[in-house]
Amino acid sequence: MTRYNSFFPKTEIVFGPGLLERLQDFRGQRIGIVTDTFMASSGALERVRSYLDGCEVEVFAEAVPESPLDTVSAGARQFGAFAPDVLIGLGGGSPIDAAKAMLAILREMAPERRIRLVAIPTTSGTGSEVTAFAVVSDPAKGRKFPLISSELVSDIALLDPELVRSALAGVTADTGMDVITHAVEAVVSTGATHFSDACAEKALELAFAFLPRAFDDGDDMEARDAMHQGSCLAGLAFTAAGLGINHGMAHALGAQMHMVHGRSNALLLPYLIAWNAELPATARRYARIARNLGLDVPSTRAGVRALIREIEKLNAHLGMPATLQAAGCDLTELSRRRPEIAAAAMADACTASNPRKPRQDELEDLLAQIAGHA
Incomplete structure (x- = not known):
């Protein structure tokens, strides 16, 4: 059978x-909302609920990282007992991923029911x-792993930059570098196409221009809006193209060494590009990528x-x-766990689409290099 590519953005993306x-x-439908305690107390949940007049609403506010x-x-x-018509994921990646994973279970429980x-x-x-991914964890086994299915892609995404205004500078930095890592990995992934490249390269243009501004001034709404849309574009890109070893290693470090995901990605990215x-x-x-960002690229190696x-x-x-x-990171513990990491x-499923196929000993050597030993 001849192999072919496809680019199928399922999600209605709403902005403005x-x-x-x-x-x-x-209106008139049963709405389940998955969020966390911060969103439930910050006013964001009530803001969303104010647009759900005439709906029966059930809230699960216990999502955690x-x-x-x-x-x-x-x-x-x-939600199995509530039987929602619509499930809303409100929050960062964790509540949205939790909503996706819950939805997968609900659809198994009642396959005849259409839940948006x-x-x-x-x-x-x-x-x-907008992605076909949901990251879940098994803390008892120290594992973090992605679920990947087109059934996990949301029907509607509402990109409201006002909901990002209050994000702390550190969160803005961590999440912003996740955007950049998504887009860079999508460009070099084995599944990259012109369609995914278009989304990834625009995401990089926006992120390199506006992430420093959003970090420096959280009330810069032009920067917040640009980063929100850039994040979405990067999500479209890597859902179509795949990711790579940067995310595979970040997931492993998150599970084993409890590192913040975006920070792991930021730290790893220069090493893994090289x-x-x-x-x-x-x-x-x-x-x-370097040329598109306006950097000096007299040769390929100089561009890298x-x-x-x-x-x-x-x-x-x-x-x-x-x-x-x-x-x-505790370097002694890191050294002990290096083979396991x-x-x-x-x-990790993300590693499969990395352009260079790693061996375990190569990854152990990279971890030693990145550790920071004298």
Whole structure:
């Protein structure tokens, strides 16, 4: 059978003034909302509920980072009894991912029932509002793993930059570097196409221009809006193209060393660009990114170096650590767990579309290099 590519953005993406009015189309329906305690107390939940007049609403506000399996199961039981017509994920990547995972269970429980998924992101990072991915964890086994299915893609995404205004500078930095990592990995992924490249390259243009502004001034709404849309574009890109070893290693470090995901990605990215760029075709793609960003690219290798320097410069502006030691990792524990971390990264679903195929010993060597030993 001949292989072919496809680009199928399933999600209706809503942006611009008054966008939450789109929720009024669900008048009279049963609405389940998955969020966390912060969103429930910050006013964001009530703002969303104010557009749900005439709806019966049930709220699960116990989503936590990394979407543990126990939390997902508890939410699925609650909504299984409620039988919603629409499930809304409100928050950062964790509540949205939890909503996706709960929805997968609900559809298994009642396959005849059509439940629509609406995502309202309150951070500009994961792109989860348009992706086919949901990251869940099993804390008892120290594992974090992505679910991947077209059934996890939301029907509607509401991109309201006002919901991101209150994000702290550190959160803005972590999530913003996640956007950049998504887009860079999508460009060099084995599944990249002209369609995914168009989304990824626009996301990078927006992120490099507006992430420093959003970090420096959280009330800069032009920057907030640009980052929110850039995050969504990067999500479209990597859903179509795939990710790579940067995310595979970040997931493993998150599970084993409890590192913040966006910070792990930011720290790893310069090292893994250099490692992947040993492949000439991949190096040319990195150089293309550098050229699109307006950097000096007299040659392919110079373009790769320019891109790495630009990312290191941005990391420094955002206060990102340059080594795992600087990030607070216990180097003794890291050394002990290095084979386990490398094995988990090898097995991660994101690693499959990395352009350069790693061996476990190579990943262990990279971890030692990134650790920050004297």
